[in-house]
Amino acid sequence: MVNYVIRRLLLIFPTLLGITILVFAVMAAAPGGVGASLLSRSGDLRPEERAAMERYINERYGLDKPMPMQYLRWLNNVSPIGFRKDENNEDAGFGFKVPDLGMSFAKNRPVTQLVAQALPITLLLNALSVPLVFILSIVMGVYTARFRGQALDVGIGTANLALWSIPTIWMGVLLIGLLASEEYARIFPTSGLESLRADRWTFLPVVTEQGWQRGYLLDVVWHLVLPIVCLTYTGFAVLTKLTRSAVLENLQADYARTARAKGASERTVLWYHVFRNSLLPLLTVAASILPGMLVGSVIVESIFSIDGMGRLVVEAVQLRDREVVLSITLITSLLTLLSYLIVDICYAAADPRVSFE
């Protein structure tokens, strides 16, 4: 097991290298390069001014070096082991150092700062929606299996299939339009994660002289409802169907028959014996759900104007902000690869029949 984990961890590095080289090459090969967008934003310039500006930008971001050198420079900056520099920008030998994600070209702020603001928001969205999808799907799956062929089973199955086919962009637009617009109902807020003055409020709801105030926590929850609905509804179909077929298979297994023969009630058989064994196949799908959620948050964050990783990346590619694009690619790929690994380990831990030796 330890062997397997070490091997998988070592395999992460070449994969990450490949991904970043690919994304870097795409940006380097683009007509106009990375500097063009910086130049175009400074407006009309005379030729000599333009040349000076170009020189300045090239020097500042190292864009005058050959592409492989630029990539290696970036790689050295982001890796925790590499050539260090001291405060005066002079070489300080080879060794451990703090990874530096560079400066955003467009916003002129350290990428680390931007990511530190955006990543928790995306993780919050996913940390809420992933468990929600799993819990609801498992409950639906067990009940559809128990009432197989009855109205409940058919109804939930059809509803999930229909939900699964609705594109997220359409659902998001409809939700905003129907539940958060002037024309129809203004039940939910249209954008952001908190109200304008929410940071001055108390954490929990309070009743003051001016009346009832919902407080910070409720405000955030209120803002989260629509984005979370958008992130979750597509996931139900696959997981529910998977749970349903696993429960059905296990209900006919020998051990379930033995339990019934011992006199256990059908309820005990289902929840005590069958349920735990039916959760295994869900683990394998968990790996493929996570990257999908990350992509989904790009769409959802754009629709609901939430400043998470998804919105950051859309902005960054539009502004040709190379360091930001590279850093986000690196971070999301790393998260995806690690989640694959964790799921595989969990699978082996949960099912003694699976071994990686």
Next chain:
Amino acid sequence: MTETAITRAVEKVGEESFSRRVTRDTLRNTGAKIGIAWVATVAVLAVFAPFIANSHPYLMRVEGMWSSPLLAHLSWADVTMLVTFLAVVAAWRLRRRFGPGQLLVGVGVISLVTLLAAQQLVQVPRAVIYDQYRVGLAEGGIETAYFAPVPFSPTDRSRDNPAPLHEPDSVHWFGTDEDGADVLSRMIHACRIALGIGLVATGIALALGIVYGGIMGFFSGWLDIAMMRFLEIFESIPSLFLLLTIVAFFGRNIYLIMVVIGLTSWPGYARFLRAEFLKLRNQDYVQAAEACGLPLASILFRHMLPNGVAPLLVAASFGIASAILAEATLSFLGLGLIDEPSWGAMLNQAVGPTGTFALWLATYPGLAIFFTVFAYNLIGEALRDAIDPHLEQRP
């Protein structure tokens, strides 16, 4: 049942080829029928878009002279699509006389020749003034004019009668968008992008996946391991990120978007084919083909591929659906084509920057995306059931 009856039944089943049985089972499925009907509708709308929705009249009479502005304004793409459509219809009529390979090559050659010829010969008048017909009719300059059922071009922004974000009425059946263009007309012309993206992107992905997966599965061993690592790299790239990056850095070009969606979605097909080929590798007929000294391409694609292609077809029809979704998402995020109509871009206009909401802009393009994606998913499900009968019998 008597013995002869059983023999007859077995013979009857034996006569039918696998592909014919799969086609028959798929076509018998109600879901697949609905899906195919919808896709066919979209295809017809796409091919005949300029004849269904156009500001240029079919025929008009000015000072006693008849002319056809609609035909004069057809672009090379319109001509190529029409000729290709006719070639496909002809191929369908001739399907019993020629083999599928011959027909495919025939249609391909005809459409390619038309494409090259049309690009050289067909020229669209540069300056297009849509107002001239309305003004001409009102002032009496044009005596008679016969218009298409939807008398608005997708880029006709009605400058003589500006009505941005106008609700559906008897003139604009599906309302107008934020530039005042007719939504129904834009939706009909957007069928082209939706269909084209799905077919071309999935075609590219299939071709890449078949070659890559075939080689992996056939040779196995260290080559398989090395190629698998490369495939894993490709799989772990968040494909939407890569798509966004490429489109933002290389400009918005429909062909580029098709190629990139194709290039990011092949690993799935490669994996499927690899698994199939690993199974087929040790079959007698493959060994026999190898022993005969057949060239590698012949063994891989002529002998092994037809037996391993079934799961790929299922994956491909789901792939078309997700390619259409990817393009819609891209356009929705504001990185799609600039002047070309697209369902995703129209959906994006439904919620205005000031919080206004145009229900007709959300409903109709949204429904179009939904139905198209759903149609391909239905076809995929039916194909899967037809190819793997075990799946149906499971509880």
